[in-house]
Amino acid sequence: xxxxxxxxxxxxxxxxxxxxxxxxxxxxxxxxxxxxxxxxxxxxxxxxxxxxxxxxxxxxxxxxxxxxxxxxxxxxxxxxxxxxxxxxxxxxxxxxxxxxxxxxxxxxxxxxxxxxxxxxxxxxxxxxxxxxxxxxxxxxxxxxxxxxxxxxxxxxxxxxxxxxxxxxxxxxxxxxxxxxxxxxxxxxxxxxxxxxxxxxxxxxxxxxxxxxxxxxxxxxxxxxxxxxxxxxxxxxxxxxxxxxxxxxxxxxxxxxxxxxxxxxxxxxxxxxxxxxxxxxxxxxxxxxxxxxxxxxxxxxxxxxxxxxxxxxxxxxxxxxxxxxxxxxxxxxxxxxxxxxxxxxxxxxxxxxxxxxxxxxxxxxxxxxxxxxxxxxxxxxxxxxxxxxxxxxxxxxxxxxxxxxxxxxxxxxxxxxxxxxxxxxxxxxxxxxxxx
Numbered sequence: 396x397x398x399x400x401x402x403x404x405x406x407x408x409x410x411x412x413x414x415x416x417x418x419x420x421x422x423x424x425x426x427x428x429x430x431x432x433x434x435x436x437x438x439x440x441x442x443x444x445x446x447x448x449x450x451x452x453x454x455x456x457x458x459x460x461x462x463x464x465x466x467x468x469x470x471x472x473x474x475x476x477x478x479x480x481x482x483x484x485x486x487x488x489x490x491x492x493x494x495x496x497x498x499x500x501x502x503x504x505x506x507x508x509x510x511x512x513x514x515x516x517x518x519x520x521x522x523x524x525x526x527x528x529x530x531x532x533x534x535x536x537x538x539x540x541x542x543x544x545x546x547x548x549x550x551x552x553x554x555x556x557x558x559x560x561x562x563x564x565x566x567x568x569x570x571x572x573x574x575x576x577x578x579x580x581x582x583x584x585x586x587x588x589x590x591x592x593x594x595x596x597x598x599x600x601x602x603x604x605x606x607x608x609x610x611x612x613x614x615x616x617x618x619x620x621x622x623x624x625x626x627x628x629x630x631x632x633x634x635x636x637x638x639x640x641x642x643x644x645x646x647x648x649x650x651x652x653x654x655x656x657x658x659x660x661x662x663x664x665x666x667x668x669x670x671x672x673x674x675x676x677x678x679x680x681x682x683x684x685x686x687x688x689x690x691x692x693x694x695x696x697x698x699x700x701x702x703x704x705x706x707x708x709x710x711x712x713x714x715x716x717x718x719x720x721x722x723x724x725x726x727x728x729x730x731x732x733x734x735x736x737x738x739x740x741x742x743x744x745x746x747x748x749x750x751x752x753x754x755x756x757x758x759x760x761x762x763x764x765x766x767x768x769x770x771x772x773x774x775x776x777x778x779x780x781x782x783x784x785x786x787x788x789x790x791x792x793x794x795x796x797x798x799x800x801x802x803x804x805x806x807x808x809x810x811x812x813x814x815x816x817x818x819x820x821x822x823x824x825x826x827x828x829x830x
Contacts, residue, residue, distance in 0.1 A: 396752040397691045398683045398706055399759035407762065408684040408705060414526040418552060419596030421604040432593065433601060434765070436584045440577040441765050443653075445489055446772050450652035452488040453776030456481050458647065459497045461781065464825050470790065473820040474621060478614035480512060485773050486609045490577040491558060509550045517547030518603075519611060522813055555599050577605060605766075607813070612677045613770055615814050617777055619805070620671040622821040623738055625787045626801050630740060634663035635782050635828070647780045652772070660775045666743035668774050672756035673714045674734040675815045681708040681758055710755060719753040733806035781825070790822035 398405045412424035422433035460481050464471055471477060487493040501510045509517060518525065521544035533545050562582045581598045624631045641658045642650060683706045690697050714720065722737050757764035791797035801821050808818050
């Protein structure tokens with residue numbers, strides 16, 4: 396908490412995060428006045444009008460996703476692929492006013508070699524190559540991975556340029572409504588006549604970073620949550636009963652924000668999201684550094700941190716500290732440290748709340764995630780819409796062997812790739828609930 400809240404003393408290591416600036420300066424890899432400027436441009440976009448759009452669009456996209464699953468009789472071999480598309484569609488509508496359909500065979504627009512989702516997926520697939528390879532080398536390298544990475548980079552850049560140009564055209568004819576999205580805010584800031592404008596590169600850089608942060612992380616959380624639900628049918632039944640008690644027989648399209656959202660999120664779905672984020676946090680570490688020597692206090696003992704020390708806040712360990720997160724009664728710390736072993740969403744239904752600093756899925760302090768409510772609304776709408784009429788099960792059945800396999804995949808089968816992700820997906824099936 397000291398490292399998070401003393402933001403003048405402990406700052407983000409910009410040199411380390413600079414690799415994210417592949418399209419231009421970003422809010423993530425900036426500090427001081429530059430960071431504050433980008434934050435002031437972005438933050439007005441995360442308002443209640445946006446959140447209302449997120450709620451409606453998330454429900455609509457979840458229903459479209461269910462239609463795709465129904466075409467495959469409910470079998471989903473790789474949920475993360477669908478979750479990524481779902482989150483991208485919601486984000487595109489809420490932040491860029493760009494509606495996207497679940498076209499399984501979309502046509503490439505003129506002048507493009509990849510579709511919009513393909514371009515984004517490719518950029519994230521080859522992110523390490525793009526971050527670590529000098530652009531001059533990438534442009535001439537005959538290596539296949541380099542060529543594919545360059546294609547992804549160029550294609551996504553084209554799409555962002557087209558979005559910006561379209562926004563410029565719309566700005567001239569659009570009547571003020573009092574509700575502007577993220578794209579509008581950044582394009583306006585680059586062509587402002589009332590203040591020092593930001594460079595065009597900063598528009599592209601920040602669009603990229605918000606798309607990265609806004610859909611990849613949400614997709615990962617939803618994938619883990621539904622996989623965990625399949626492993627815990629009793630909790631899933633309680634979650635479904637909670638949804639039924641709140642919305643009854645009403646169609647999801649009629650659910651209201653914030654009324655229904657607040658009630659649903661205060662129950663089992665909120666507990667599921669918190670426990671999923673506890674075990675599979677958005678970022679397993681949060682880097683900080685200090686330009687001058689700083690003193691912190693730990694258990695009453697003062698420690699001096701030398702200048703330019705890299706301090707990594709270990710989020711995953713923080714979220715599993717036995718002092719704050721005891722295991723269920725039938726579990727022991729001598730048993731394998733599978734996350735599923737300590738999965739206990741019921742803890743969030745009690746009055747107990749973690750002490751400050753023990754649960755930090757969206758970071759803390761001045762640089763905490765401004766999209767945390769956006770993410771919670773999106774998650775709530777998706778899980779409620781899916782579980783209202785469907786039950787998620789393991790593809791391999793309900794036996795102990797199937798459960799053990801899934802638990803192993805959800806533990807030792809997790810790796811880090813722009814966030815915690817399953818190395819091999821847990822195959823699932825979605826079965827319509829009986830009336």
